[in-house]
Amino acid sequence: MPDLVGLNAAVAQDKLKRLGITTIKLGSGDENDTFVILPENWTVTKQSHKKGAKVALDELVVLTCTKQG
Numbered sequence: 133m134p135d136l137v138g139l140n141a142a143v144a145q146d147k148l149k150r151l152g153i154t155t156i157k158l159g160s161g162d163e164n165d166t167f168v169i170l171p172e173n174w175t176v177t178k179q180s181h182k183k184g185a186k187v188a189l190d191e192l193v194v195l196t197c198t199k200q201g
Contacts, residue, residue, distance in 0.1 A: 133183060133186070134183065135179075137177060137178065138175065139176050140171075140175060140176075141176055141195060141197045142171040142174075145158070153191070154190070155193065157192060157194045157195070158171055158174070158195050159194055159197065160199075161177050161178065173199060173200055174198065174199055176195045179195055181193060
């Protein structure tokens, strides 16, 4: 599992897909914006698996994000 914290959510999602991980959920860490609609407008603040952890390709990966700007 790569370290995705601080990355644009769309970039983070693409990195995971390139590794073959396909079950990705983007969640909001913002009070006012509760749904991630356009990942390119969000930044990853937390990830469900630690950097360096082994993740099965079909395992759910949750990325918590905050809206930019």
